[in-house]
Amino acid sequence: MGGQALLHGALLAVFLAGGAWLRRARGRRWEPAARGVLVFGVLFFLYASLGKVTFQAIPWDADPMLTRLDAWLSPGSPPVLAAQALGGRAWSVELLSFYYVAFIPYLYLTLFLGLLGRPALERERLLVALATLYGLSFMGYLFVPARGPIVAMAGSFAAPLPGGFFHGVVRAAIESAGGPHGAFPSLHVGATTLACAFDLAHRNTLRGLIYVPLIVMIAAATLALRYHYAIDLVVGAALAIACLALAVRLVPRSAAEAGR
Amino acid sequence: MMYRLIRFVLGLSLRGFFRTVSVQGIDRIPRSGPVLLISNHANAFVDPLLVLVSVQRRITLTAKSTLLGHPLLAPLIRAVGVVLLHRAQDVAHGADPRANVEALATLARTLRRGGAVYLFPEGQSHSDPGLRPFRTGAARVALDVVGDGAGEADLAIVPIGLHFEQKERWRSEAIALVGQARSARAWRREHPEADARALTRAMEAWVREITLNTDRDEDRRLLVGAAGLLEGVDARPPMLGQEPPWAAEAHVARAHRLLEGARWLARHRPVALADLRARVAGLTERLDGLGLRPEELNLDLGWGRAAFFVVRELELLLVGAPLALWGWLNHLPALLTVKALVRRMSTELDQWASNAVFAAPPVFAAFYALQVGAAFLLLPGAWALAYALSLPLTGWVALLYRDRAGGARRRTRTFLRLRSRPAELDALAGELRDLALAVSALELEIPDDADRHDL
Numbered sequence: 001m002g003g004q005a006l007l008h009g010a011l012l013a014v015f016l017a018g019g020a021w022l023r024r025a026r027g028r029r030w031e032p033a034a035r036g037v038l039v040f041g042v043l044f045f046l047y048a049s050l051g052k053v054t055f056q057a058i059p060w061d062a063d064p065m066l067t068r069l070d071a072w073l074s075p076g077s078p079p080v081l082a083a084q085a086l087g088g089r090a091w092s093v094e095l096l097s098f099y100y101v102a103f104i105p106y107l108y109l110t111l112f113l114g115l116l117g118r119p120a121l122e123r124e125r126l127l128v129a130l131a132t133l134y135g136l137s138f139m140g141y142l143f144v145p146a147r148g149p150i151v152a153m154a155g156s157f158a159a160p161l162p163g164g165f166f167h168g169v170v171r172a173a174i175e176s177a178g179g180p181h182g183a184f185p186s187l188h189v190g191a192t193t194l195a196c197a198f199d200l201a202h203r204n205t206l207r208g209l210i211y212v213p214l215i216v217m218i219a220a221a222t223l224a225l226r227y228h229y230a231i232d233l234v235v236g237a238a239l240a241i242a243c244l245a246l247a248v249r250l251v252p253r254s255a256a257e258a259g260r
Numbered sequence: 261m262m263y264r265l266i267r268f269v270l271g272l273s274l275r276g277f278f279r280t281v282s283v284q285g286i287d288r289i290p291r292s293g294p295v296l297l298i299s300n301h302a303n304a305f306v307d308p309l310l311v312l313v314s315v316q317r318r319i320t321l322t323a324k325s326t327l328l329g330h331p332l333l334a335p336l337i338r339a340v341g342v343v344l345l346h347r348a349q350d351v352a353h354g355a356d357p358r359a360n361v362e363a364l365a366t367l368a369r370t371l372r373r374g375g376a377v378y379l380f381p382e383g384q385s386h387s388d389p390g391l392r393p394f395r396t397g398a399a400r401v402a403l404d405v406v407g408d409g410a411g412e413a414d415l416a417i418v419p420i421g422l423h424f425e426q427k428e429r430w431r432s433e434a435i436a437l438v439g440q441a442r443s444a445r446a447w448r449r450e451h452p453e454a455d456a457r458a459l460t461r462a463m464e465a466w467v468r469e470i471t472l473n474t475d476r477d478e479d480r481r482l483l484v485g486a487a488g489l490l491e492g493v494d495a496r497p498p499m500l501g502q503e504p505p506w507a508a509e510a511h512v513a514r515a516h517r518l519l520e521g522a523r524w525l526a527r528h529r530p531v532a533l534a535d536l537r538a539r540v541a542g543l544t545e546r547l548d549g550l551g552l553r554p555e556e557l558n559l560d561l562g563w564g565r566a567a568f569f570v571v572r573e574l575e576l577l578l579v580g581a582p583l584a585l586w587g588w589l590n591h592l593p594a595l596l597t598v599k600a601l602v603r604r605m606s607t608e609l610d611q612w613a614s615n616a617v618f619a620a621p622p623v624f625a626a627f628y629a630l631q632v633g634a635a636f637l638l639l640p641g642a643w644a645l646a647y648a649l650s651l652p653l654t655g656w657v658a659l660l661y662r663d664r665a666g667g668a669r670r671r672t673r674t675f676l677r678l679r680s681r682p683a684e685l686d687a688l689a690g691e692l693r694d695l696a697l698a699v700s701a702l703e704l705e706i707p708d709d710a711d712r713h714d715l
Contacts, residue, residue, distance in 0.1 A: 117568060204501055206660040206664050207501075209583075209656060210579050210580040210583055211579070212653060
């Protein structure tokens with residue numbers, strides 16, 4: 001624990017120094033891309049560290065409340081249990097796990113293309129929208145701490161998920177980040193919805209449309225793989241749209257044209 | 261409700277035919293109050309649709325009376341309340357020009373009630389390089405509404421210039437450029453003795469300001485080529501998929517200035533004009549031969565930019581391929597049917613787009629009904645529903661994918677061509693810059709108000 005605290009402290013110091021350095025580099029050609037990398041470096045670092053500390057720092061468990069909200073959303077069978085039908089066979093679990101993993105390249109590619117290939121106005125909006133979404137979602141992880149159905153409803157599922165390589169990758173990745181945590185809201189759904197909506201709203205209709213099936217499959221995967229409640233998906237998508245609208249308001253055309 | 265539904269469906273169809281549908285200066289069309297829209301008529305039914313699908317307020321259209329005999333168009337005409345005009349040349353087909361008195365009165369009543377009316381004063385769609393003489397109907401309606409100009413009644417007359425990259429070509433650009441709105445009452449007060457013919461001449465001048473008009477096709481091609489060359493001198497090719505619509509206002513203003521200059525030169529420096537024409541024609545021909553647009557001479561040829569281009573385009577082309585393929589497979593029969601129908605129905609250039617835009621909705625709806633019906637018969641309900649939902653999404657993806665893949669292929673070819681022939685690139689870029697300098701030098705000699713009257 002002491003070593004980790006030291007590592008986290010060092011990384012935070014690096015980020016602070018990077019921020020100060022970027023303030024002095026305003027106007028340089030590479031500055032916007034470097035700023036984007038730094039912002040997401042901080043956010044992803046926070047995500048990795050949250051898993052360790054949330055359940056020690058916050059003394060309550062939000063899983064029962066989220067389960068009740070799910071029951072309110074879908075009065076019949078809870079969506080997570082209904083989604084068992086999607087993950088009953090090894091191949092379907094593998095397929096869904098593949099889509100779950102595809103979140104990472106999609107998001108990174110969106111960031112890469114957004115930071116390097118977009119005009120200043122759109123780049124700023126993407127950065128502000130994604131950073132706001134991540135910030136708000138982390139608040140959810142902190143103050144509505146939940147491990148998700150895979151832990152909270154473990155006894156309710158008919159059978160463990162069969163799976164192979166991709167499912168193994170998903171499980172290993174989650175274990176390495178401190179086990180299932182941060183169920184509310186779903187950043188898988190939120191971030192991909194935002195990326196897709198951003199493309200659709202900013203003259204990249206083709207890219208937006210071709211990822212619609214991916215988002216649908218990611219949403220199905222988060223339920224079928226038992227990491228999220230349906231309410232997490234709904235709130236994640238709603239937050240994404242709200243953050244995009246907020247970014248459009250916060251980053252007016254004049255600010256971007258002034259060379260930010 | 262019916263009007264909105266038809267506008268939505270035809271809007272989809274229009275955007276399926278044209279890659280870009282843009283109304284520039286749309287804010288110049290008043291959102292309320294009486295408005296008379298007038299424009300050139302270059303592409304038959306597509307012309308009113310361009311504005312109709314982009315403007316939120318309801319617009320009353322006019323059409324030739326003989327269209328009521330068309331089995332597909334007749335129900336549409338009735339549903340959206342089109343006012344029929346009887347042309348003299350259609351008398352043999354049942355038109356009765358005497359009925360125009362009532363038709364024009366109906367239009368005037370619509371305007372008095374605060375409505376919007378769209379008229380084509382040329383009277384018929386055509387493919388001439390310039391405007392045809394305006395008829396007086398639009399002016400008579402306007403004067404009928406404002407009377408002698410002494411009362412409160414007013415009417416905004418809004419000229420619209422319709423521009424097509426290549427009007428009969430699938431996935432080309434269609435732009436409506438809205439001009440400055442004029443008050444009919446103010447015009448009436450300034451011209452108390454004038455009749456409908458005088459207002460018709462004024463209307464024609466207003467539409468000329470925002471359209472390109474020459475006597476010959478060859479002159480028009482040269483004019484458009486010259487304007488394109490001069491715009492490309494300092495421009496950079498836009499990023500694929502981020503192309504702004506063709507900037508019609510700036511382009512038309514530049515072309516008008518060129519035309520003014522050409523007319524002045526024809527009288528005062530004919531040799532200089534002949535030299536310029538030859539240089540423009542030569543450079544345009546060389547660029548066309550290489551498949552280059554003028555601004556592509558400024559393409560960033562660095563390998564870093566090229567690598568970024570490859571990543572960006574490969575992502576789209578690889579991820580989008582399955583959806584696009586699915587879309588093509590499922591829409592190809594309907595598309596081929598529309599194509600066959602359009603070929604059969606179209607005899608003039610200005611009929612292709614219109615026939616495609618109007619034939620597509622019923623044909624695609626029929627194929628969708630067949631395909632979805634078959635899916636529900638053959639597949640479990642959930643799969644059939646997924647199939648039905650996939651149709652519009654993948655159809656649209658297939659269309660955009662086709663545009664994008666074509667653009668990427670073209671840009672790649674340009675990049676490789678320019679990289680492999682740097683000397684040729686330098687020579688062309690030098691020639692383009694010299695041409696721009698020569699035009700600028702001549703521009704200084706030409707008085708500002710030269711020949712504006714005969715544009």
